[in-house]
Amino acid sequence: xxxxxxxxxxxxxxxxxxxxxxxxxxxxxxxxxxxxxxxxxxxxxxxxxxxxxxxxxxxxxxxxxxxxxxxxxxxxxxxxxxxxxxxxxxxxxxxxxxxxxxxxxxxxxxxxxxxxxxxxxxxxxxxxxxxxxxxxxxxxxxxxxxxxxxxxxxxxx
Amino acid sequence: xxxxxxxxxxxxxxxxxxxxxxxxxxxxxxxxxxxxxxxxxxxxxxxxxxxxxxxxxxxxxxxxxxxxxxxxxxxxxxxxxxxxxxxxxxxxxxxxxxxxxxxxxxxxxxxxxxxxxxxxxxxxxxxxxxxxxxxxxxxxxxxxxxxxxxxxxxxxx
DNA sequence: TATGAAAAGATAATCCC
DNA sequence: GGGATTATCTTTTCATA
Numbered sequence: 001x002x003x004x005x006x007x008x009x010x011x012x013x014x015x016x017x018x019x020x021x022x023x024x025x026x027x028x029x030x031x032x033x034x035x036x037x038x039x040x041x042x043x044x045x046x047x048x049x050x051x052x053x054x055x056x057x058x059x060x061x062x063x064x065x066x067x068x069x070x071x072x073x074x075x076x077x078x079x080x081x082x083x084x085x086x087x088x089x090x091x092x093x094x095x096x097x098x099x100x101x102x103x104x105x106x107x108x109x110x111x112x113x114x115x116x117x118x119x120x121x122x123x124x125x126x127x128x129x130x131x132x133x134x135x136x137x138x139x140x141x142x143x144x145x146x147x148x149x150x151x152x153x154x155x156x157x
Numbered sequence: 158x159x160x161x162x163x164x165x166x167x168x169x170x171x172x173x174x175x176x177x178x179x180x181x182x183x184x185x186x187x188x189x190x191x192x193x194x195x196x197x198x199x200x201x202x203x204x205x206x207x208x209x210x211x212x213x214x215x216x217x218x219x220x221x222x223x224x225x226x227x228x229x230x231x232x233x234x235x236x237x238x239x240x241x242x243x244x245x246x247x248x249x250x251x252x253x254x255x256x257x258x259x260x261x262x263x264x265x266x267x268x269x270x271x272x273x274x275x276x277x278x279x280x281x282x283x284x285x286x287x288x289x290x291x292x293x294x295x296x297x298x299x300x301x302x303x304x305x306x307x308x309x310x311x312x313x314x
Numbered sequence: 315t316a317t318g319a320a321a322a323g324a325t326a327a328t329c330c331c
Numbered sequence: 332g333g334g335a336t337t338a339t340c341t342t343t344t345c346a347t348a
Contacts, residue, residue, distance in 0.1 A: 016213035020177065023325055037332045039326065052216045056173035057209045060309050068257060070227070070266065072297075087303050094310040100225060100299035109227065109297065113309055140229075140266065142257035146244050150307060152217050152270055153251040180340060191318055196341070 005050070008033065010154050012041055013050060017151045020054045057150065066115050067142055068097075071128060073108040074136035082132045089131050095123065117141065162207070165190065167311050169198055170207060174308045177211045214307065217270070224299055226277055228267040228285060229259075231293035239289045246288050252280065274298065 005013075011031040015022065028038035045051050060066050078086060090099050090110070098111040110128075114120040120139070128137050162170075168188040172179065185195035202208050217223050235243060247256050247267070255268040267285075271277040277296070285294050 013213070013215060017215055018212065019210060020213040021211040024327095025325075034333050035325090036327085036329095036334080040332090043327090048219075049216050050219050051213045053176060054178040054211065054213050055175065055307050056170070056177040056211050057307060058170060058174055058309055059206050059209045062205075062207050063309070063312065066309075090304050094308070096304060097308070098305050099303035101301050101303060103298055103300055108303065109299065141260055142266065143260055143262065144258050146256035146258060146265065147247050147253060148255050150212050150214060151251070151254070152215055152220070152223075155220065181342095182340075192340095193319080193342085194317055197316090200342090 007156060009041060009045060009050075010156060012038065013045060014151075014154050016042070016045075016051060060113070064115070066113055067117075068145075069112045069114050069120055069142065070140040071110040071112055071124070072102075072138045072140075073110065073128065073131075073134050074138070075106050075108060075133045076135050077106065078133040086132045086134075093127060114141075164313060166198060166202060166207075167313060169195065170202060171308075171311050173199070173202075173208060221272065223270055223272050224274075225254075225302075226269045226271050226299065227297045228269055228281070229295045229297075230265040230267065230285065230288075230291050231295070232263050232265060232290045233292050234263065235290040243289045243291075250284060271298075 008031055012027060015027050015030060024039040024042055025035040027042070028035045031038065033041075042051075075086075087099075090096050095113050096110050097113055100109050101107070102109055112120065112123070114123065120141070124137050124139065128134055165188055169184060172184050172187055181196040181199055182192040184199070185192045188195065190198075199208075232243075244256075247253050252270050253267050254270055257266050258264070259266055269277065269280070271280065277298070281294050281296065285291055
């Protein structure tokens with residue numbers, strides 16, 4: 001929450017979120033440090049949780065056709081227990097890649113990676129509508145990807 | 158597009174998209190290979206583009222309040238040139254983290270990382286509505302993140 | 315053609331200044 | 332924070348099946 005990060009830390013973080021494969025000495029050079037202080041900063045940034053994890057981004061087109069679909073769920077009011085089961089169920093569905101509650105706490109938006117529309121049709125009835133509290137699903141299918149980044153804007157960049 | 162990947166390749170890819178920080182020998186152990194064939198496979202998977210890139214996922218909560226907002230853009234019909242300028246403009250707006258066209262080619266959905274609603278209000282008028290072809294913006298603000306993964310489901314997992 | 319073992323090279327991690 | 336050192340991992344080579 002607090003920002004005890006200086007300009008160098010931010011430059012390092014931004015490089016990491018663009019390419020986490022670079023060596024610490026390469027990053028050091030780019031931000032104007034030598035290897036060991038740069039490595040220490042990277043280490044600290046990881047320990048303090050600024051870097052949550054490091055992942056490989058796969059090319060989903062290589063695995064055949066697929067499409068992202070945004071599903072807006074109309075929810076009934078849930079008990080704490082029901083809500084917990086709902087959230088837990090979402091974690092277990094690999095095709096649900098993201099989920100957010102919307103203002104009002106009664107609706108949820110999902111980003112679903114579907115192989116095709118027919119699969120999604122089935123998924124809606126067999127999975128989504130059977131989750132605790134889900135009353136209705138309104139879906140928006142995407143056609144093509146214009147931009148997809150995992151980079152968050154950092155201060156003073 | 159084609160899948161000349163065997164079960165080991167898929168296991169390697171899945172580990173990489175969960176944690177790309179692991180050493181090749183650690184991955185080798187997990188998938189049941191020795192270090193060098195595993196390393197060669199990883200190399201090949203990168204060369205052939207199955208792995209697009211490797212990134213650090215930052216904890217956006219560490220940088221103060223922020224919220225994702227989905228913006229659905231109503232577009233007028235664009236010439237190829239206008240469309241190119243529109244897509245290019247999206248790439249330059251750091252707060253737009255994702256963009257997809259919707260069925261019909263006339264609408265677009267954006268995922269925007271906003272510091273707060275007031276910022277977004279201004280952003281809508283000053284940036285979005287000034288992009289080529291944008292006629293209207295309908296926004297859905299998210300409240301809390303229930304799930305956010307960058308892992309795509311792989312066959313036979 | 316693919317694997318494993320092992321050497322060579324690069325990088326990460328630690329030390330001291 | 333920088334420079335030098337050691338530990339560890341990556342990458343190449345080579346022998347083998």
